Amino acid sequence: MARSFYFTILSLIIFTSVSAQERYTASNIHSHNDYSRPNAFYHAFNAGAGAIEADVYLRYGKLVVAHDTSAAKQYITFQKMYLEPILKAMATQPRPLNLLIDLKGDYEPILSELLKELAPLKSLIKDNNQNPLSIIITGNRPPPSYYNKYPSYITFDDDLLQPHTPEQWARVAQISLNFENYSKWQGEGTLPVTDEKVLKSVINAVHAAGKKIRFWAAPDNNAGWQKLMEFGADILSTDHIDQLLIELAAK
Numbered sequence: 266m267a268r269s270f271y272f273t274i275l276s277l278i279i280f281t282s283v284s285a286q287e288r289y290t291a292s293n294i295h296s297h298n299d300y301s302r303p304n305a306f307y308h309a310f311n312a313g314a315g316a317i318e319a320d321v322y323l324r325y326g327k328l329v330v331a332h333d334t335s336a337a338k339q340y341i342t343f344q345k346m347y348l349e350p351i352l353k354a355m356a357t358q359p360r361p362l363n364l365l366i367d368l369k370g371d372y373e374p375i376l377s378e379l380l381k382e383l384a385p386l387k388s389l390i391k392d393n394n395q396n397p398l399s400i401i402i403t404g405n406r407p408p409p410s411y412y413n414k415y416p417s418y419i420t421f422d423d424d425l426l427q428p429h430t431p432e433q434w435a436r437v438a439q440i441s442l443n444f445e446n447y448s449k450w451q452g453e454g455t456l457p458v459t460d461e462k463v464l465k466s467v468i469n470a471v472h473a474a475g476k477k478i479r480f481w482a483a484p485d486n487n488a489g490w491q492k493l494m495e496f497g498a499d500i501l502s503t504d505h506i507d508q509l510l511i512e513l514a515a516k
Contacts, residue, residue, distance in 0.1 A: 288516070289494050289501070289513050289516065290313070290513060291312055291313030291314055291315065291510060291513065292313060292314075292315035292361070293315060293499065293500060293501050293513075294309075294312070294313070294314040294315055294316070294500075294501055294503060294506060294509060294510075295314070295315070295316040295317075295318065295363075295365070295479055295500045295501060295502040295503070296308075296309035296312075296314045296316065296317045296318060296503070296506060297318055297481070297502045297503060297504050298318070298504050299317050299318060299319065300319055300320075300330045300331075300341070300346055300347075301504075302504075305346055306346060306347055306350045306351070306354075307350060307354070308506065309506060310350075310354050310358075310362070312506050312507070312510060313360075314506060315361065315362065315363060315500070316362070316363035316364075316365055316401075316500060317347075317362065317363070317364055317365070318365040318366075318367060318403075319343060319346070319347055319364070319365070319366055319367065320367040320369050320404070321343050321366055321367065321368060321369060321375065321379075322369045322370055322375075323370060323371075323374055323375045323378055324340060325340075326378065327340075327342055327343075327344070327378070328342065328343035328344070328375065328378055328379060328382060329341055329342055329343065330342070330343050330346050330347070331369075343366075343382065344382055347364070348382060348383070348385070348386060351364070351386060351389070351398065352385065352386060352389070355389050355397065355398065359389075359397050360397055361397045361399070362397060362398055362399070363399045363401055363438070363439075364398060364399065364400055364401065365401045365402075365403050365422065366379065366400065366401070366402055366403065366404075367403045367404035368402060368403070368404040368405040368406060369404060369405065370405060371405070372402075372405050372406055372407050373407070375405075376402070376407070376415065376419075380415075380416070380419075383400065386398060387418075390418045391418065392416070392417055392418035393417065399420065399438065400418060400419055400420065401420050401421065401422055401438045401439065402419060402420070402421050402422065403421075403422035403441060406421050406422065408427060409421075409427055409428070409429045409430070409433035409434075409436075410433070412433050412436045413432070413433075417436075419436075420436055420437070420438035421436055421437055421438060422437075422438065422439055422440075422441050423437045423439070423440050423441070423476075424440070424441060424442060424443075425440060425442065434474075437476060439476055439477045439478065439479060439499075439500065440471045440476050440477070440478045440479070441478075441479045441480070441481055442467065442478065442479075442480055442481070443480070443481060443482050444480040444481065444482050444483035444484075445482050447460065447463050447464055447467060447480075448460035448463070448464060450484065451484050452484025452485075452486040452487075452488040452489040452492075453488065456492055461492075461496075464492075464496055465496050465497075468496050468497050468498055469497075472497070477499035477500060478498055478499055478500065479498065479499065479500035479501075479502055480493065480498060480502065481502050483502065485502075485503050485504055485505060486505075487508070487512055490503075490509060490512055491512070494516075
């Protein structure tokens, strides 16, 4: 029987130094709530964001993009807002891109439809090759024991709450954690020393396990971005791409 690989923060390296990146660029940006802004997708893509996130619901057999169930009634399709623009953009500006798909609802029917809608992009999707587009499932994703039911080009976001075998852990593309579980700091004043130690230890532990880390619900301002970069967080989640680009350029 395969040995269960159960990742826990406290069982990994706590007191090692943070291996911060040498330089942060637009490729470290995760465009959160991208679809809520004008010129959705293209704003983030043309800015060079390394990751773009879409919340999807299944409505009448099609995936629609929305942040909540009331907005999902507008039937803005995932295909029109993201998949077709990706095909068009990659034809002239091919580059690495993580597409995070946040499942809102029962994962099984949503993933079944997603596989159909992704079919035209298969030549772009990374699957143990050099193709530029990575598909990462987040939100109401299946349990790790079900990962092998899906094609190898489907990878998963993880929150460290469930055990994994080594084979299941290999399907994890990155770690995403709620910042507010580790600190209530809002990016104003001084970050408490105890919070700083906890955040550093979490980032170190995730790196020790061979994964990149993103915090959601983190302070989405200059002070918050600066601290996350100082501590070595790999992915900067933001609703304010232009402001973050200015901050990165100034470093």
